Amino acid sequence: MTRVSILRIGHRPERDQRVTTHVGLTARALGAERMYLAEADSGVVQSITDVVSRWGGTFFCQDNVRWRRCINEWKDRGGTVVHLTMYGLNLPDVIGEIREKEKILVIVGAEKVPGEVFGLADYNVAVTSQPHSEISSLALFLDHLFSGKELSKAYPDAQIRIIPSRSGKKTED
Numbered sequence: 321m322t323r324v325s326i327l328r329i330g331h332r333p334e335r336d337q338r339v340t341t342h343v344g345l346t347a348r349a350l351g352a353e354r355m356y357l358a359e360a361d362s363g364v365v366q367s368i369t370d371v372v373s374r375w376g377g378t379f380f381c382q383d384n385v386r387w388r389r390c391i392n393e394w395k396d397r398g399g400t401v402v403h404l405t406m407y408g409l410n411l412p413d414v415i416g417e418i419r420e421k422e423k424i425l426v427i428v429g430a431e432k433v434p435g436e437v438f439g440l441a442d443y444n445v446a447v448t449s450q451p452h453s454e455i456s457s458l459a460l461f462l463d464h465l466f467s468g469k470e471l472s473k474a475y476p477d478a479q480i481r482i483i484p485s486r487s488g489k490k491t492e493d
């Protein structure tokens with residue numbers, strides 16, 4: 321299965337904390353391994369680390385990452401870089417090719433993404449050519465990449481686990 325990391329760029333600590341945390345939680349829940357945050361924000365890292373320690377798995381979040389260096393090192397190590405943008409090629413047209421790659425760095429922006437990112441990416445991918453959100457575009461990208469298999473993923477070392485039920489909330493410690 322393709323191994324996926326996320327690079328979150330353009331994060332503004334004073335207004336994007338909740339959305340960036342949700343980018344990380346979405347990445348974790350849908351099968352990615354880590355999120356690099358191109359800004360210092362220990363609050364985001366702490367929130368995600370708390371979820372991992374309670375709900376299991378090995379998802380890792382690192383802040384204060386230099387985005388240009390992160391992209392270049394990823395490519396130097398043979399990884400593939402996918403930038404999610406509404407200006408890119410539509411997801412169904414490229415996902416088959418991307419699925420063959422071993423290691424993918426998925427870049428999502430906050431506000432305007434530097435033009436340079438479009439050139440550094442191996443694939444600029446649109447999840448429709450309509451504006452929406454980094455959370456929805458990431459979720460759909462990962463679901464198409466993993467063909468829905470991520471929906472049954474298990475999380476080792478969890479302190480808490482949900483027992484799916486038709487009604488009510490059932491959990492097991």
Ligand SMILES: C[S@@+](CC[C@H](N)C(=O)[O-])C[C@H]1O[C@@H](n2cnc3c(N)ncnc32)[C@H](O)[C@@H]1O
Nearest residue numbers: 404405406428429433446447450452453454457
């Ligand atoms: C709220 S959008 C802002 C986009 C910004 N206006 C720009 O021109 O770059 C934040 C991020 O959501 C993602 N995004 C939004 N719509 C998308 C789409 N249709 N396809 C892929 N990614 C999308 C992109 O990663 C984008 O950087």
